[in-house]
Amino acid sequence: MAQPKFTTHLGMTDILPDETPQWRRLEKIIHKTAREFNFEEIRTPILEQTELIARGIGELTDIVTKEMFAFERGDDHYVLRPECTAPVVRAFVQHHLEQRGGTQNLYYLGPMFRAERPQKGRQRQFHQFGAEIIGADDPAADVDMIALMMTIYERVGITNTQLKINSVGDPESRKAYKKALLDFFRPNLEKLSDISQKRFENNPLRILDSKEEEDQPFIENAPLITDYLNEETASHYARVKKHLDDLGIPYEEDPHLVRGLDYYTRTAFELISPDLGAQDALGGGGRYDLLVEEVGGQPTPAVGFAAGIERLFIACKELDINLSEPKSVDIYLVTIGDNARSWALKHLSQLRRNSISATMDYIGRSVKAQMKDADRENARYSIIVGDNELNEGKFTLRNMKKSEEQSLTFEAIVDKLAG
Numbered sequence: 048m049a050q051p052k053f054t055t056h057l058g059m060t061d062i063l064p065d066e067t068p069q070w071r072r073l074e075k076i077i078h079k080t081a082r083e084f085n086f087e088e089i090r091t092p093i094l095e096q097t098e099l100i101a102r103g104i105g106e107l108t109d110i111v112t113k114e115m116f117a118f119e120r121g122d123d124h125y126v127l128r129p130e131c132t133a134p135v136v137r138a139f140v141q142h143h144l145e146q147r148g149g150t151q152n153l154y155y156l157g158p159m160f161r162a163e164r165p166q167k168g169r170q171r172q173f174h175q176f177g178a179e180i181i182g183a184d185d186p187a188a189d190v191d192m193i194a195l196m197m198t199i200y201e202r203v204g205i206t207n208t209q210l211k212i213n214s215v216g217d218p219e220s221r222k223a224y225k226k227a228l229l230d231f232f233r234p235n236l237e238k239l240s241d242i243s244q245k246r247f248e249n250n251p252l253r254i255l256d257s258k259e260e261e262d263q264p265f266i267e268n269a270p271l272i273t274d275y276l277n278e279e280t281a282s283h284y285a286r287v288k289k290h291l292d293d294l295g296i297p298y299e300e301d302p303h304l305v306r307g308l309d310y311y312t313r314t315a316f317e318l319i320s321p322d323l324g325a326q327d328a329l330g331g332g333g334r335y336d337l338l339v340e341e342v343g344g345q346p347t348p349a350v351g352f353a354a355g356i357e358r359l360f361i362a363c364k365e366l367d368i369n370l371s372e373p374k375s376v377d378i379y380l381v382t383i384g385d386n387a388r389s390w391a392l393k394h395l396s397q398l399r400r401n402s403i404s405a406t407m408d409y410i411g412r413s414v415k416a417q418m419k420d421a422d423r424e425n426a427r428y429s430i431i432v433g434d435n436e437l438n439e440g441k442f443t444l445r446n447m448k449k450s451e452e453q454s455l456t457f458e459a460i461v462d463k464l465a466g
């Protein structure tokens with residue numbers, strides 16, 4: 048086949064008609080589960096102010112320094128959102144959602160954009176579903192958030208997952224820990240990778256996230272954040288674990304789990320799948336108790352998660368889980384001649400008004416070719432409409448699967464199929 052003149056950008060994919068049914072099925076599961084957990088949907092613009100994202104996620108993170116699709120127009124600085132937590136918090140502050148009372152339990156679905164190097168499970172436009180509880184400090188909120196995330200995977204049929212948790216501390220614990228880390232890495236600074244040497248200056252916690260081989264022996268022996276938690280933060284973390292135990296949600300503590308976004312405080316978690324390869328995080332999240340204030344609101348604790356939809360489908364494929372239903376149509380009107388075609392067009396709408404999905408030939412195919420097309424469309428029934436049928440007012444309704452036929456008026460066909 049000839050090379051097409053235009054193609055999608057690197058790392059951006061079309062979701063084709065053979066794939067949309069599984070997306071819709073997943074979206075249905077997400078909406079239903081979120082409803083049962085009493086979450087409300089929020090939709091924010093794809094474009095946000097660059098400063099919101101830079102301040103929200105952290106000026107020194109990989110996302111902000113290397114991966115933003117950003118541009119200017121006049122005095123305005125736009126960025127394609129790389130994630131949705133900062134936008135949701137912005138919406139919470141902008142619209143004073145706290146005035147609705149209680150906690151704001153919000154969820155979302157949609158495309159996110161990061162200019163990363165594309166590989167399996169890593170795209171430049173990808174989709175997330177996620178949820179945030181804004182206004183709750185209690186560990187019960189952290190755990191309900193994890194439960195929502197895991198319930199969605201369970202309902203999809205992905206159960207072979209591993210939940211990793213950690214506490215990344217509050218600012219006080221983190222200050223003490225940062226000092227311990229600096230003291231630990233300083234004597235071996237020149238043995239660390241370039242990227243870790245940079246992080247040493249800016250954000251030593253992120254050294255723990257390094258995948259560079261030369262860093263690993265040092266990371267293995269580095270002090271652990273969990274040894275530096277103050278009493279309040281340690282107690283919060285202990286209660287998160289207790290609730291997870293009570294709910295029977297298995298987890299593994301990973302004291303090296305530091306997430307790639309700077310807003311996290313206290314609880315951090317990630318859901319890993321062995322079916323994903325190198326990019327093995329299905330989803331992740333945690334607490335971000337300082338973000339609402341950072342974005343200009345009143346101090347408000349919050350916790351949330353987001354999960355990658357493309358990665359979920361990669362796991363489905365590995366596990367032979369098929370969420371899509373084969374396409375089908377209730378009835379195909381096979382027409383012979385112009386009279387029949389105008390009649391069919393008119394009567395299609397009557398069928399559809401009765402919630403019967405219906406289609407016809409638009410390109411003047413022979414009867415044989417139309418029957419073949421009805422098969423390809425996976426039609427449950429077909430009728431042949433010609434001058435004889437129109438004169439008699441009776442049509443042969445063919446059950447395509449069973450190859451059974453019945454002679455009926457059009458009204459009787461509508462009654463049968465609608466019933």
Ligand code: HAM
Nearest residue numbers: 130132168169170173328329330331332351352353355
């Ligand atoms: P995140 O870990 O950056 O967290 O992204 C969450 C999930 O999005 C990842 O686990 C992964 O499944 C998917 N993902 C991220 N980048 C890509 C990519 N380039 N291609 C494909 N999938 C990707 C957040 O975004 C936070 N907003 C989560 C959160 C919500 N924290 C608190 N509330």
